[in-house]
Amino acid sequence: MLFSSTRQDWFGNIRGDLLAGIVVALALIPEAIAFSIIAGVDPKVGLYASFCMAVVIAFVGGRPGMISAATGAMALLMVTLVRDHGLEYLLAATLLTGVLQILAGYLKLGSLMRFVSRSVVTGFVNALAILIFMAQLPELTNVTWHVYAMTAGGLAIIYLFPYITKAIPSPLVCILVLTGLALWLDLDIRTVSDMGDMPDTLPIFLWPDVPLNFETLWIILPYSVALTIVGLLESLMTATIVDDLTDTKSDKNRECKGQGVANISVGLLGGMASCAMIGQSIINIKSGGRGRLSSLAAGVFLLLMVVFLSDWLGLIPMAALVAVMIMVSIGTFSWDSVHNLKKHPLSTNIVMLATVVVVVATHNLAYGVFVGVLLASLFFANKVGKFLHITSELDQPSKTRTYNVIGQVFFSSSDQFTASFDFKEDIDRIVIDLNRAHFWDITAVGALDKAVIKFRREGIEVDIIGLNEASATIVDRFGVHDKPEEIGKIMGGH
Structure with a gap:
């Protein structure tokens, strides 16, 4: 061969x-x-x-x-x-x-x-x-x-x-x-x-x-x-x-x-x-x-x-x-790229045109490719960050609300993740179901910690279920919500 x-x-x-x-x-x-x-x-x-x-x-x-x-x-x-x-x-x-x-x-x-x-x-x-x-x-x-x-x-x-x-x-x-x-x-x-x-x-x-x-x-x-x-x-x-x-x-x-x-x-x-x-x-x-x-x-x-x-x-x-x-x-x-300006998404066109402008202006290929890759990454992160959907349902007899998280949680979507919770609701227990979610970075882990600690401050019990193996690994390594000594430091800081 x-x-x-x-x-x-x-x-x-x-x-x-x-x-x-x-x-x-x-x-x-x-x-x-x-x-x-x-x-x-x-x-x-x-x-x-x-x-x-x-x-x-x-x-x-x-x-x-x-x-x-x-x-x-x-x-x-x-x-x-x-x-x-x-x-x-x-x-x-x-x-x-x-x-x-x-x-x-x-x-x-x-x-x-x-x-x-x-x-x-x-x-x-x-x-x-x-x-x-x-x-x-x-x-x-x-x-x-x-x-x-x-x-x-x-x-x-x-x-x-x-x-x-x-x-x-x-x-x-x-x-x-x-x-x-x-x-x-x-x-x-x-x-x-x-x-x-x-x-x-x-x-x-x-x-x-x-x-x-x-x-x-x-x-x-x-x-x-x-x-x-x-x-x-x-x-x-x-x-x-x-x-x-x-x-x-x-x-x-x-x-x-x-x-x-x-x-x-x-x-x-x-x-x-x-x-x-x-x-x-x-x-x-x-x-x-x-x-x-x-x-x-x-x-x-x-x-x-x-x-x-x-x-x-x-x-x-x-x-x-x-x-x-x-x-x-x-x-x-x-030449197809000119015709495709009308067909392709705005973000794709911006990346292509920015790469052209920077390379032509600087005569440096590295600068143009760097700018293009950076813009493409930012647009991608922004797009994927929008694919986060969180719903909730309340079980009135047990005063338990279950939040179902669907999508990717990372630096771009972490704020949306935290904003989806009602920390002032009069309930006894919260269940965060992560069966259809994935945590990618320490910003996502920080958002989860923030949500859990806020609920606990209000006297609400929190259970996290359904973490996949990869997400569980990063949460166990960098998360603090299940580490009393770390929570003590955070609470003391407040």
Whole structure:
């Protein structure tokens, strides 16, 4: 079974994976250079990182068909570290990031993805689509009409060529045709070579030249923690999206470990911390890539092209790559979410829109996901808190009132629980029936204590029946209503 799965991952789609790898490699080049510039390092740092990340993650990652490389989200976090301490400290931070990500994998933090709601994932995807499009705008401002014509022509090729044949990925055709056209017409437009110098040697093993002491650790630790969180968030979110696109499952905890191993390799080869890329992953899937071979091919082709074909690559017009990235932006955006604004509950729409706004405003995926998860949790708690129903019936001869509690008692519904009791009623005995209730936290236990103690102050006998095993455990551990010494302290306080 394992052999069959491994064979499928590597050799189940050879032609599609190799062609997709070429397209992804071409799309990685300008982005890796751009992200290096953002981080304040030499372009080769981003290119080496992208090569190494794509190759290593192909073997150790948990999501076949997903592309990992240098990203803008990670680059933004490195700016101050590079500015204040230099490249060597960035390499050290990259190594520590890898260690922390491996630790996260062994702690099974990848499983926490189940707490991220669908509306947060949708907001995350839409925000990334907007950021990808916004990143192309500098290439489309203050330029000649030739650039607009080339970009429009590139989009036409991308969307219309599949009607002719799907044997060759249309983004690859777009790049080849527009490059040939620019050379034939001798157009004076911006090309890949204008973005920075390409490396002309293979990467070599490097150990960061930093002092191995606690001072260095305290310098790099905050950056490494931030890089770990953002890197895993983007990687796990991207894995979830690729799961949906391919209707397959992935191992999120293995992906955490894989990202860590790959980042350690990146740091030792002179690259910057990297993670999964939603844009390139979607290019890969749309171009026919499905297996681990596509990621390996992307990394190998990237290195071969930047080292041995850099002169040719430098001739590719940026307009061609802008067209590919606009296609990615359009394909990434969840257009159904716009139509669903009328259908979905207000709380779901608020979570999705808040995630989009925060990510776009801050360019930080972690902030957007945090806000989205927080809002989703609050809305959920508020909704579940309303599913608490308490009825009562009075047995007049025995002057006993029985309260039937149905639903979930926790911090959101504890006030409603307490407010449902009449503490001034002229009766002798109270029965609180909890057969169909569940107590979740110490706030709920505190509400039960409060109700029991109030009744007893009025001279009313209280019986609690029907506690399920889980609720009984937390009530026995944290409750005080059946502990005379604790009640004495409370009563004394009054």
